[in-house]
Amino acid sequence: MRGELVESSVNMPDDGLVRRVKALACTAPLQALEDNKGSLGRVDARPYHMVELALHTIDQVAMAMDFDRGAEHAKVIDQVSHFAAVQVPEQRGHEHRAVAEWVLHKLINIGTLDRGFTWTYGRVDAEGDYSRYDFDFKLLVEHSTSDGQVYLRVTDEAINVLVGALDTDVESAQVAAEYKLEHLITRGRLEDAKLAAEQARYRTVQYGEYLRQYLDATRRDVRTVDWEQQVPTLLEEALEHIEARYRHESAILTNITEHRDGARDARKKQQAAGLVDIVRDCIHRHMQLQTRIQGAGALFREEQDRQQFSGPPQRAAVDVFNQVLVPLLGMPIGAAVVPVADFFRLGVAPAPPAVTSLNTLAARLLTVRTEHSVYAGAVPVPDVRQDADPPRFSEEDQRIARKLIDLAVDETRALSALLSEARAYGSAVERLVLRDAVHAFSPALSETMLRGDSSVLLAVPVAEEIDSPSLAGDELLVSRVRLAAPEGEWDDDGSGDEEFDE
Template sequence: MSDLGGEPDPLADEGLTRRLKALACTAPLHDLEVRKANQPWLEESIRDRYQMAEVALDMIDQVAIAMDFESGARHAQVLSRAERFIARQASDRPSAEHARIAVWVLESLINVRDVDRGFTRKYGWINTEGRYSLKTFDFKILEERSDSRGDLYLRASNEALNVLVGALDTDVESAQIAAEVRLRNLIARGRLADAKAVAEQARLRTIQYGETIRTQLEATERNVAAVDWLNHVPDLLNEALAHVESRQKEEQAIAQSITDDRDKAQDAANKRRAAELVDIVEDCIRRHTALHRRLLGAREKFRQEQDRQLFAPATRRAAVDLHRDLLQPILAETGTAATPPLSVFVEHSAGPTSTDQPGLATLIPALLAPPVQRSRFADEEEEPEPTPAEQEGGFSDEQWRAAHALLDLPDAARRLSHLLQEAALIDPPLPELVALLVLRAFSPQIGPALRHGQDHVLIAVPASTTFAQAGFAGDDLLVTAAQLTPNAAITDEPEQEPGS
């Protein structure tokens, strides 16, 4: 109001309301500083080292830069960059603590504690009659959206962009022009570091302008009648088109000027700052191009949504009156005539029946379960029938003595084929025993023979001929006996070197 006794001033009241809303938008950031003292996982001695409001502003900055018409910032990307920012505040703390702080700040900005994921603040309102009342201001900082594939991404709200760039309820068009004029002035004076900060603010104002248009088009998709397409939106589109066309010309000229300065710069620091400015301005040009394309199709979008929402015929389904359409006609019929329609009605109203099919969680344990042991008292047990043991073949003592007698060759060597032929004449099973003993002699165990006190050992060597005799065939062997002396005893202990 101009004075206490005069007429109320509506403009002053609206200005007060704008400032109160702007102040409310900063409350969630200040609340982070208050609530960090209540976190039991954050040690009291290091709480002051973490500036949560700075972390929140950095997150909003990253989300705003990554925003486009159809997409935004991914959670993992925002958390990864925030962890690096947090690590600069307390580089000696563990990385797990940095990650937990990043998640806590991000969830606080989304406000996962409330169902609607929004913030609510009270502010005072003085109407044109001078009466004071409290109103509720609902707003959001970061919003979760889902794309066509169902993946979640983050978007910064208009309130978040206002808090970030300091454009609290200011005209975006005039702020954008003022920022670019200031940017040109700073570039001309060679103050590239200050020019970079101005260019970043100009880019965020561009994002804010695009977000305003996107919000109107998104509201049109939900309900075309909720958006003023008669006056407000057409004026907004015309202003946006004029803004984009003028800004593209200005930004092209600025980008060309900075590029020339970058190429001519001799100082490495100035060349790097100029290159960063070129990237930022080119990003603004790209965003303005995308905004221009969306603005050109906005009116066609409105007509399509209007046809879809207002002129599409409503689906009508006739309601069924069970008493009039079913019960009364059935009662007038006989039981035989009433059965078919009643069966059809019950079948369709009850729905299809499905048999129980075991799932993997129940089928696999059932297949792997051991068989159930039957109780010994349940049924009469059958008397088991023992299986007769198979008689294994062997050699008698007479056959062993006959085989040793054939292989007693102290001063001579005989062929295996001759021994087998002679053994077959003595006893038909005897050649098998002789062949087994000769095969053992092909690799004689001299050491065990000496330890057991034997005076000779049987030796078999190849005879370079083949044979087929007494059911055996293969390389023929020369068999003889070698005498052993006790002095040649071999022990299992290794030789000791001299002097050990």
């Protein structure tokens, strides 16, 4: 009996399993940051905790956005750079900023076509069949305003990543979070209360985002939004939500203020002060939400009048894919020829006739034809002046540089000494010597052996700074090393295994 029960439950649809899989999918981009931080070649990103930086980035965007605007890229990068500096204080400032920019671009998913993430999951339908679906989501999106500015906004999935849930009812989550906050404050657990207050604020942001999406859809097309049942119910529930939350948060604010003023421990006083700021921000956001709700009805009536009296479009647009291509692909070739010909005949503009009247025709017929010359005319003389820039290094500079760097076999010179000698001939010779020394740091040994050279120039670093007024870095020892092949390992044609002695 138990085995039959387990088997029957496996074949039944499990919405809870799908919700948990989607919740894990929203955290996959954050985990990918940790796995791929080695790809940030210009900065050593191994000491950074990328998941923490990603959560901090989403947090900064969520707290900066309101109904009209979002977070600015530069300010978000500055805030995340400060957090990165706290993680790895031994790194330099530009490295923290490079890591912050990389994390932000990965959360936006710059480089993809739609800048979104896709996660494939499975679902058991009512018949017991297992099918796979794609879950498309985004974490941070870019929105442009009327003045041409581009701002960042968080999506519902990003907020759910912050609070650790997916598709949670906004109202019930808000009530539960605030009762939990009140209980923690009463018990004096201010550290846990701070986390609960932040979660309540995230839910407030999400509630406002829902309303903003409805209003934006109304501005585009009133018919796409249900203003008869759905939106009025939402507005009524939102007003009740604001009234209850404002009363509740005001009481919480009074309680926190008493904890802050009466605390003797400096840490408790600082935690209480941080809670006061968070709850005040929640009250401010509720006031913004109330203002938008009060203006929602007027916005609907304005958009309804504007869209109703703007008139139908002057020219009906044709959906080429759904109205032309898809039906034609399902038709036989013989039956599809006539619709295709009609489409191109009607879609291509007619060519105007060359002759539009009898006078034009008579004038053309009576025009005397002129004999064209067999020659094309005078051939222009091209300007072959040399306007190219002169070479940067003269032949004399190159000759002197080769002479200085051409060391004898087993002779070793410090790069500082070579540059000091080259500096006497000018900066061009110095740069040529430096170039050859840098190439000698990683010489192409295989090509040297194939050319049959008996020696190669080699440079190795030493544990001291280079002595040069214009350069900084490690000192290099430059030497010419003999290349030799052991006896018996050369073939008759000169090929074979090659070895060299340094």
